[in-house]
Amino acid sequence: MLTVALAKGRILEDTMQRLRSAGFSPPEELLDTRKLVLEDKKHPLRYLLAKPSDVPVYVEHGAADLGVVGKDVLYESQADVHELIDLQDGRCRIVVAGPSGLDVKRVTRVATKYPRYAQAYFRTLGRQIEIIPLSGSVELAPIIGLSDCIVDLVETGRTLKENGLIELVSLSAISTRLIANRRSYQVRGSEVDHVVSRIRDSLCEGSVAQ
Ligand SMILES: Nc1ncnc2c1ncn2[C@@H]1O[C@H](COP(=O)(O)OP(=O)(O)OP(=O)(O)O)[C@@H](O)[C@H]1O
Ligand SMILES: O=P(O)(O)OC[C@H]1O[C@H](OP(=O)(O)OP(=O)(O)O)[C@H](O)[C@@H]1O
Secondary structure: OEEEEEEOOOOHHHHHHHHHHOOOOOOHHHHHOOOOEEEOOOOOEEEEEEOHHHHHHHHHOOOOOEEEEEHHHHHHHOOOOEEEEEOOOOOEEEEEEEOOOOOHHHOOEEEEOOHHHHHHHHHHOOOOOEEEEOOOOOOHHHHOOOOOEEEEEEOOOHHHHHOOOEEEEEEEEEOEEEEEOHHHHHHOHHHHHHHHHHHHHHHHHHHHHO
């Protein structure tokens, strides 16, 4: 049996739909349960329900063979795992945002839960920045003067708009990824390939149908 770590929260429903389209049968219960380990109804798969930021940890350490998580979380984690497929769900983008008219070349303090993305971008400008680490409601920081700007996810743009901020630079497109433990990928290659090829096929069928 393969173990798959799924990220609880916002992307879980799309992930379940993706698994169903690929022919797997994750229990409906996943969306509304306090259980953390559930079995697929028809296939030799076991699902772990983890916090998004913990999914790469479970997979890197081999507690899960596979995982589904946003590219944002994966990049920040720097986990040593195989990134296998872009599942194309949970689409949004990571941006630098701040008050209109802010010159990003003069920024010194950046509030974010994405320090790695932030440092990488400001390094390209040759700027050394101070990261103000926050874990949510990041838009608050520039409004109250805690930071000059933020690096955060934007989907509809509503949160920025309602807080009087604008997108200044788009850094990267974000979507969910299927990842694999490096050892499982080698030792349990045929089981992993079976899951991967079913998902790949369903993604191709989906794009043909569109
Ligand atoms: N508009 C969005 N805002 C935030 N995340 C989004 C958005 N659209 C898609 N995502 C994806 O959903 C993931 C976040 O899910 P969710 O909001 O449930 O977790 P979280 O609140 O960041 O984590 P935790 O529950 O551990 O605090 C992101 O990692 C990203 O890949
Ligand atoms: O462009 P939008 O559609 O408005 O979405 C973007 C917002 O959604 C996320 O926050 P979330 O709802 O996860 O809450 P959080 O601030 O507590 O992380 C993200 O951090 C932005 O604040």
